[in-house]
Structures are given as structure tokens and as C-alpha cells.
Amino acid sequence: MDFKARAQASLADAGLQSKLASIKGKFVDMRAAAVRELPNFEAMREAGSGVRDAVLGDLDVWLEEFERNATARGATVLWARDGAEICRHVIEIARRHGVTKATKSKSMLSEEADLNAALTAAGIQPVETDLGEYILQINDNEAPSHIIAPVMHKTKDEVSDLFARVHQRPRKTEITEMAREAREMLRAHFVSAQMGISGGNFLIAETGSAALVTNEGNGRMVTTLPRVHVVITGIEKVIPTLEDLCLLLRLLTRSATGQTISNYVSVLTGARAAGELDGPEHTYFILVDNGRAGLVGTDFALMLRCIRCGACMNHCPVYQAVGGHAYGWVYPGPMGSVLTPLFVGIEKALDLPYANTLCNQCGVVCPVKIPLPELLRKLREREVERRLRPLAERLALKLWAWVAARPALYAAGTKLAVRYLRWLARGRTTIPVLAAVPAWTEGRDFPAPEGRTFRELYAEGRS
Amino acid sequence: MNAREDILGRIAARLNRSPENAARARERIREWIDARRAGPRPEVGDDLAANFVRRACALSSTVETVGRLDEVPPAVARYLAGIAVAPAAVCTPQVAELAWAGAGVRVEARAARDEDLVGITGCFCAIADTGTLMLCSSRASPAAVSLLPETHVAIVPVSHIVPFMEEAWALVRRELGALPRAVNFVSGPSRTGDIEQTIVLGAHGPYRVHIVLVREV
Ligand code: SF4
Numbered sequence: 001m002d003f004k005a006r007a008q009a010s011l012a013d014a015g016l017q018s019k020l021a022s023i024k025g026k027f028v029d030m031r032a033a034a035v036r037e038l039p040n041f042e043a044m045r046e047a048g049s050g051v052r053d054a055v056l057g058d059l060d061v062w063l064e065e066f067e068r069n070a071t072a073r074g075a076t077v078l079w080a081r082d083g084a085e086i087c088r089h090v091i092e093i094a095r096r097h098g099v100t101k102a103t104k105s106k107s108m109l110s111e112e113a114d115l116n117a118a119l120t121a122a123g124i125q126p127v128e129t130d131l132g133e134y135i136l137q138i139n140d141n142e143a144p145s146h147i148i149a150p151v152m153h154k155t156k157d158e159v160s161d162l163f164a165r166v167h168q169r170p171r172k173t174e175i176t177e178m179a180r181e182a183r184e185m186l187r188a189h190f191v192s193a194q195m196g197i198s199g200g201n202f203l204i205a206e207t208g209s210a211a212l213v214t215n216e217g218n219g220r221m222v223t224t225l226p227r228v229h230v231v232i233t234g235i236e237k238v239i240p241t242l243e244d245l246c247l248l249l250r251l252l253t254r255s256a257t258g259q260t261i262s263n264y265v266s267v268l269t270g271a272r273a274a275g276e277l278d279g280p281e282h283t284y285f286i287l288v289d290n291g292r293a294g295l296v297g298t299d300f301a302l303m304l305r306c307i308r309c310g311a312c313m314n315h316c317p318v319y320q321a322v323g324g325h326a327y328g329w330v331y332p333g334p335m336g337s338v339l340t341p342l343f344v345g346i347e348k349a350l351d352l353p354y355a356n357t358l359c360n361q362c363g364v365v366c367p368v369k370i371p372l373p374e375l376l377r378k379l380r381e382r383e384v385e386r387r388l389r390p391l392a393e394r395l396a397l398k399l400w401a402w403v404a405a406r407p408a409l410y411a412a413g414t415k416l417a418v419r420y421l422r423w424l425a426r427g428r429t430t431i432p433v434l435a436a437v438p439a440w441t442e443g444r445d446f447p448a449p450e451g452r453t454f455r456e457l458y459a460e461g462r463s
Numbered sequence: 464m465n466a467r468e469d470i471l472g473r474i475a476a477r478l479n480r481s482p483e484n485a486a487r488a489r490e491r492i493r494e495w496i497d498a499r500r501a502g503p504r505p506e507v508g509d510d511l512a513a514n515f516v517r518r519a520c521a522l523s524s525t526v527e528t529v530g531r532l533d534e535v536p537p538a539v540a541r542y543l544a545g546i547a548v549a550p551a552a553v554c555t556p557q558v559a560e561l562a563w564a565g566a567g568v569r570v571e572a573r574a575a576r577d578e579d580l581v582g583i584t585g586c587f588c589a590i591a592d593t594g595t596l597m598l599c600s601s602r603a604s605p606a607a608v609s610l611l612p613e614t615h616v617a618i619v620p621v622s623h624i625v626p627f628m629e630e631a632w633a634l635v636r637r638e639l640g641a642l643p644r645a646v647n648f649v650s651g652p653s654r655t656g657d658i659e660q661t662i663v664l665g666a667h668g669p670y671r672v673h674i675v676l677v678r679e680v
Binding site for chain 1: 465466467469470471473474475477478479480485488489491492495496499500501502503504505518522573574575577592593595600601602605606607610627628629632641642643644645646647648649650651652653654655656657658659660661663664665666667668669
């Protein structure tokens with residue numbers, strides 16, 4: 001996964017750049033307005049991260065509690081170590097209940113597992129129903145570029161063209177018309193699918209329930225109409241009580257879209273009760289590890305607090321410049337730059353811990369106070385410790401360390417260097433091109449030194 | 464090893480579990496659950512109904528207040544006439560007993576179908592903090608009635624408005640004991656912002672949510 005190459009392609013993509021520029025700040029402003037309304041938002045962040053830490057500190061026991069309560073209400077709880085096991089479970093469930101079509105509301109775990117491809121191969125038709133995810137699916141299964149706004153990289157016109165081509169209907173130009181067309185297309189699937197697949201924003205241990213947050217209503221459709229409902233979530237999603245849900249919802253929706261609450265919050269427990277007129281007859285939970293268990297009790301356990309609000313990417317200057325596809329896997333932005341190396345292996349994502357400026361915008365807005373820059377720095381350290389950095393960089397640092405350990409040599413070297421740079425500047429205050437690091441000066445000028453080193457000036461001041 | 468034992472085992476190893484500290488952890492979680500601590504909350508003010516109406520309208524619900532329950536069917540008939548929708552609806556069995564026929568509204572109490580244009584429901588309670596309806600699924604209250612039709616009309620007694628979601632859960636515990644299969648919190652018509660982050664009303668759920676507040680029940 002080469003972030004640099006992808007980022008360069010994104011920067012050169014004029015269409016994407018104008019799209020990024022036009023929406024830049026929208027999420028930021030909406031969040032800011034919602035947070036301004038609350039004098040105690042900081043106290044909420046503090047409390048929210050406390051709840052998440054309490055769960056992660058006893059995660060095994062909380063999961064057992066969740067499993068016991070979910071099972072008592074008639075749901076089946078399954079466990080999956082990785083994406084392949086998720087796919088196997090879902091296909092088995094589908095076969096057991098004679099499922100040929102599954103409607104899906106957004107699930108990042110299903111992206112981690114590449115579930116749609118597996119379902120299709122098994123002869124089961126997966127239908128994405130979140131408008132954004134649907135657009136991606138009918139556009140040849142394109143990858144999402146944001147965890148809550150998956151088609152952030154697409155313009156209205158592109159969607160118009162796509163709909164006209166795929167739906168074979170007259171081209172629409174208004175977003176309301178396009179949304180209606182998608183509604184009509186998907187309604188037929190909602191009422192005919194035998195299985196609904198959803199993610200879960202939270203699992204509530206106390207009651208064995210899944211909490212699902214959506215605006216479009218598709219989450220409610222897939223968990224109400226089909227005979228079978230499958231919830232796929234990460235094991236870290238468990239929270240203790242319904243009171244904790246209230247707190248975390250306040251943080252989640254404000255941080256994500258600036259909403260005081262999302263349109264629909266569904267808390268789903270067990271299967272259809274005797275005499276009920278709708279709801280699934282069978283409910284399954286698939287609790288997924290896929291790299292999470294290994295983080296418990298380590299420095300990176302803090303990352304498991306994440307409630308997937310997207311605020312860190314919305315506020316990240318690098319994300320704002322390159323968009324989500326540059327990050328190469330399911331999760332973009334700062335949270336993705338931490339999660340991807342941890343989940344897929346640090347050696348497969350060497351660029352990502354560097355795909356940021358460590359400016360801490362993400363850390364400041366994260367509703368559960370994850371110190372993202374600190375975690376990114378730790379990942380950089382790991383790359384160095386495991387000798388994964390490029391040879392030239394390692395040699396250069398070795399050389400520098402060797403020189404720095406010899407004060408006389410260091411003093412002479414720096415003296416020479418500043419004089420050379422002074423000469424290069426030729427009276428200007430900046431140097432436009434440095435031959436040794438041409439890439440570095442491509443986007444900025446190097447500030448020219450005054451002509452003498454700090455050590456020289458310091459010695460002069462003392463005398 | 465099966466996946467469950469493997470995953471839980473690895474977490475336990477990471478947390479240095481021994482029989483003693485696992486027992487202590489179980490005590491800790493019992494205490495946490497029993498304490499049901501509520502976190503910091505926004506301000507909601509004393510006039511819950513006023514706050515509810517303000518918030519609900521801000522989320523694009525429409526609200527009409529009537530004095531008594533028997534005024535509801537005529538109010539709904541007027542509302543449907545106003546938006547030029549035929550006075551025919553699916554309703555939850557819960558609200559089927561009102562005098563709909565007298566007001567000229569044809570209702571059928573059953574689960575919702577794709578072709579239903581209007582769905583009429585009651586509500587378990589409503590939340591002042593966010594202008595939200597809380598609907599609990601049951602035989603008398605099928606979940607899809609508030610979901611499939613383009614217009615959702617909800618009848619909300621003022622006495623059922625609670626300050627926050629926390630009180631709504633307390634009410635469920637008191638009145639229902641266990642959670643119903645589906646608790647749906649509804650805050651206005653369905654919407655999407657997926658295309659160019661421009662919000663439009665009417666995604667997969669209703670285009671309109673009309674709330675009839677009833678002062679005395
Ligand atoms: S890391 Fe924090 S800000 Fe980023 S998605 Fe997760 S919870 Fe939101």
C-alpha cells in the first residue's frame with residue numbers, strides 16, 4: 001500500500017481537488033456549532049473515554065456478559081477470528097435459511113472481510129442500501145472514501161450519470177430526485193430480501209442488544225423486514241449499559257455530523273416475539289476479532305476506544321488534501337493510519353504512520369480522547385525499531401548520530417553547513433531549491449540561515 | 464481451538480487473568496451495571512413540552528397540539544387534507560380504537576405494507592432533549608408502520624414527554640421490565656446527506672413526520 005503514490009495521484013486529480021475544496025470545512029463547521037451548544041462537552045468526552053476504557057480493561061468479561069444476555073433473548077452469538085470466518089458464518093446462515101438475497105446497511109466489518117465478493121461467489125446477492133454505499137456498489141464495487149460519507153469524492157453530476165446509466169431512466173439533476181429514484185430502486189430489494197445484514201454502532205452488555213444509528217432509515221429496513229438479521233461488529237464495540245449508550249450517542253452524532261441525535265437510533269434485542277407482526281425470526285451476532293484482541297493491554301489499546309465518528313479525518317489537513325482513497329484500505333484519515341498498520345501488518349503500510357503532520361487536530365476533536373498523534377509516533381518508532389525504514393534514511397541517521405556524538409566534528413560540520421547555505425541563499429532569506437533534497441523544496445522554500453550557528457552566537461553572548 | 468475460546472483466551476492472556484482477578488472483574492461489572500450512572504447531559508429547561516416541540520421542529524417534524532384524545536382523528540384528517548394525501552392509513556393496533564371513521568379516516572390495524580402511504584402510531588414516550596419519539600415494538604405496535612409509509616403521524620400525550628433518553632430507559636424498565644425486540648428512536652423524517660453532503664428529506668423512511676401532541680389523556 002503506497003500512500004505516497006496514491007496521494008500524488010489524488011493531488012493531481014483536479015475533479016477530486018475541487019470536490020474536496022468545496023466540502024472542506026462543512027463537517028468541521030457542523031461539529032463546531034453542535035459542540036458550542038454544550039458547555040459540558042469536555043466533561044462528556046472525559047466520561048465517554050472513561051466508559052470505553054472501563055470496558056476495554058475487562059473486555060473478556062464484558063463480552064461474556066453480552067453473550068449471556070443476547071443468548072437469553074434468543075439471539076445466536078457467533079465469533080470470527082478474521083474476515084474469512086465472517087464470510088463463512090454469513091454464508092452458512094444464509095444457506096440454513098434459504099437466503100438468496102441480503103440487504104445490507106453500512107458495515108465496516110463487511111468491508112474488512114470483503115463480504116460482498118464472498119456472498120456473490122456463494123450465489124447470494126448482496127444489496128448495499130445506504131445511499132452512498134449503494135452508489136459505490138453499482139459503480140463496480142468502488143471503495144468508500146470516508147467512514148460515514150462514503151461517496152464524499154463524487155460530485156452530483158457523476159451520480160446523475162451513473163444512475164441514468166445503471167437505472168436506465170431519464171437523467172435526474174436534483175439531489176431530491178436522485179434520492180427518490182434510489183429509494184424506489186431499493187424498496188423492491190428491502191421487501192424481497194430474506195436476510196438483513198447490519199453493523200452495530202454499539203453492543204449493550206446489560207441487555208444483549210445492538211444499537212444502530214442511521215439517518216436514511218435503511219438500518220431500520222434491514223433489521224425489520226427480512227426473516228433473518230445478522231449483526232456483524234468488532235469485539236471492541238461492547239458498552240455496559242443503556243445509560244452509557246445515551247452518553248456515547250451524544251458524543252457520536254455531534255462529532256460525526258453535528259447532529260444532536262441521528263434520525264434513527266434502533267436498539268435491537270433478540271428475535272420477533274410471539275404474536276409480533278413484524279421483525280426478524282432469527283437474529284445472529286457475529287463478534288469479530290480481526291486484529292483487535294492483540295491490541296488489548298498494549299499501548300495501542302487506546303485505539304479500541306474509537307466509536308467511528310469520522311471527526312479525526314474531517315479535521316485532518318492531510319485527509320482534506322488527498323481524500324480517503326489514498327489511505328489504501330477500509331479506514332482512512334488519522335484513525336485509519338493507526339488501525340491499518342495494526343490490522344494488516346505494519347510492514348504492509350509503512351507510509352501511513354507518516355501520512356499526517358502530527359498537528360493534533362484529530363486528538364483535539366476525538367470524542368473519546370484518543371491521542372492519535374502519540375499513537376502515530378509510536379508506530380513510527382516501531383518501524384525504526386524493526387528496521388523497516390528505507391536504507392538511505394537509516395544510514396543518514398546513523399551518520400548523523402556518529403557525528404553528533406563527536407562535539408568538535410559536529411561544531412565544525414554545522415559551521416561549514418550554515419556558511420554554505422548562506423552562500424547558496426545569495427542574500428535572499430530563503431533557498432528555493434536544495435539539490436540534496438529536491439523533493440522537499442518542491443513545495444516550499446528552505447529558510448536561509450543567518451550565517452553563524454547557534455553555538456557560535458551563544459559563545460559570543462557569554463563572552 | 465474454536466474461535467470463541469481463542470479470542471476470549473487471547474484477551475484474557477493480555478489482561479493477565481487469574482481466577483481471582485477474573486472474579487473481581489465480574490464483581491466490577493455487576494457494580495457498574497447496577498449503578499447505571501448517567502453521564503453529563505445538555506440543558507433541557509423546565510417546560511419539557513415546549514423544548515420537545517422546538518427540537519422536533521428543528522429536525523423537520525411538524526407538530527400540532529390538541530386538547531383531548533377525541534380531537535386527534537379530526538386533526539389528522541385536516542392534516543392529510545392539507546398535504547393532499549387520501550385519508551387512508553395503516554395504524555398500529557394501539558391507536559385503532561380512536562374514532563377514525565367519524566373523522567373520515569379509513570384505518571387498518573396491521574403490519575405495514577409497501578403500498579401504504581400513511582402510517583399512524585402512538586409512542587411509548589417522547590424525549591424533550593432532542594425532540595425524539597420512542598417507539599417500542601410489540602403486537603400492538605409493529606415497527607414498520609412508522610417506517611414504510613411516506614407520511615408518519617404520531618400521537619404523543621404531553622404527559623409522556625420525558626427530559627432525556629435516560630428517563631426513557633428508566634420508564635421501559637419500570638413499565639415493560641425487559642427491552643422489547645425493537646426500540647426505535649425517531650427524530651424527524653428520514654434524510655440523507657450522502658450526495659455532496661447536501662441534506663435532503665425522504666431517504667428510505669418517511670418524507671414527513673407529523674406529531675399530534677395531546678394535552679390531556
Ligand atoms: S479516532 Fe476518534 S475522532 Fe477518529 S473516528 Fe475514532 S472516535 Fe472518531
